[in-house]
Amino acid sequence: MLELTMATLSEADSGATAGMLMAETASTAGAVLRVGRDRSVCRLATPDDWLFVSRTHLEFRCGADAAWTVTWLRGSQVDPSSEVRLTVGRGPSQPLAYGGTVPLPPGSSGEIVVLDRTGPRSVNVGFYHET
Numbered sequence: 207m208l209e210l211t212m213a214t215l216s217e218a219d220s221g222a223t224a225g226m227l228m229a230e231t232a233s234t235a236g237a238v239l240r241v242g243r244d245r246s247v248c249r250l251a252t253p254d255d256w257l258f259v260s261r262t263h264l265e266f267r268c269g270a271d272a273a274w275t276v277t278w279l280r281g282s283q284v285d286p287s288s289e290v291r292l293t294v295g296r297g298p299s300q301p302l303a304y305g306g307t308v309p310l311p312p313g314s315s316g317e318i319v320v321l322d323r324t325g326p327r328s329v330n331v332g333f334y335h336e337t
Contacts (some may be wrong), residue, residue: 207336208274209231212250217326237268241331252329258288259321274335277307291319313337
């Protein structure tokens with residue numbers, strides 16, 4: 207099972223507890239969870255006017271071996287207006303490449319942060335990969 211929680215934060219939210227959205231799905235081959243602005247395909251959706259987030263920004267996909275990966279999907283722009291950082295467990299935060307895919311270790315937890323390059327806004331997606 208993969209569990210996701212998402213909080214959207216802006217400068218106006220500093221010091222406040224952000225509302226969180228949650229999604230989960232079983233670790234079955236082909237299962238997909240997406241994060242982005244397009245509510246028709248994304249289980250976790252950001253505000254429509256947060257254009258630093260693509261219509262479909264992050265995709266979590268379960269492979270045949272019940273292992274999950276996360277991909278920063280390439281959008282319509284050559285250069286993204288955000289950056290994405292990944293932290294697994296208590297390890298260091300690492301950049302996720304635009305169009306890149308990384309595995310989520312079984313039984314791991316962590317956070318993916320989408321940062322707006324033009325202002326103090328972020329999308330924080332926590333994950334827990336239950337085995």
